[in-house]
Amino acid sequence: AQSVTQPDIHITVSEGASLELRCNYSYGATPYLFWYVQSPGQGLQLLLKYFSGDTLVQGIKGFEAEFKRSQSSFNLRKPSVHWSDAAEYFCAVGVSSNTGKLIFGQGTTLQVKP
């Protein structure tokens, strides 16, 4: 069965430090992979997505993610975190391009220390 695992429930980093949020997926075929961010009172915002092609994907707000098929991973990175990046981050896998269904990971809460 398809699944998404985000091993880190909560991460704290200092402002200006680099960030990596982990995501592992289980899916038989080539997955569609997404990272979303959820801020309090706001809807999920798409940070970036991977469908095919270049395995290093650039997104908004300075985020990037790398698809590694051998490790079944799609980790999110940012070289320098800003206080405004504090939020909940969700990794998701699209299980069907026809239906558009997504399976979400448990989420990682990012706290940024000044």
Place this chain on the structure above:
Amino acid sequence: GAVVSQHPSRVICKSGTSVKIECRSLDFQATTMFWYRQFPKQSLMLMATSNEGSKATYEQGVEKDKFLINHASLTLSTLTVTSAHPEDSSFYICSARLQGSDTQYFGPGTRLTVL
């Protein structure tokens, strides 16, 4: 672009009453809308997929008679929680898929509290 709204943003109701939540795609047409439920500090769980002009497809374990979904137009889907009970209290989120796209755009969510 690609803005999705939900109304209301929060609602409190008495046990046994029904509550309707609206999901609108404001600047695009969405042939498919999705309804999720999110418990505190947990992930989004897909409840159902709503296609314009046809019956919704419910995920396993979701009661279709309790969570009525209507997708009457390309910009509006509604979720009605019938005979709500305290265990239905949750954060309900909708999303809309841009026609011809693989990307979902999410609404801000509706906080339902059943007393």
